Amino acid sequence: MPQLNPDPWFLILSLAWLTYILVLQPKILSNKSMNHPTNKNNEIIKTNPWTWPWP
Template sequence: MPQLNPNPWLFIMIISWLTFSLIIQPKLLSFVSTNPPSPKSTVTPSTTPWTWPWT
């Protein structure tokens, strides 16, 4: 069964992961987000109960 032979595909997978981890990922992580997250407010809005007309 030739699909179980890891000889060429293991090397390709390792090289592609090393390329991604060492070259592409640091370049992508260096970009600054255009929309930085804002802090969430701790104030909870006051809610009023709904008055149902049929009760």
């Protein structure tokens, strides 16, 4: 069964991961997010309890 021969596939897998780690990942991580986190407002919101229509 030739599909179980790991010789060509291991090389392809290794080269793909090395390409991702060494080339693509630094380029992806260098992009800056446009949505910067902001401080959440600690203001307490007063809500009214729900009045159920049945007793």
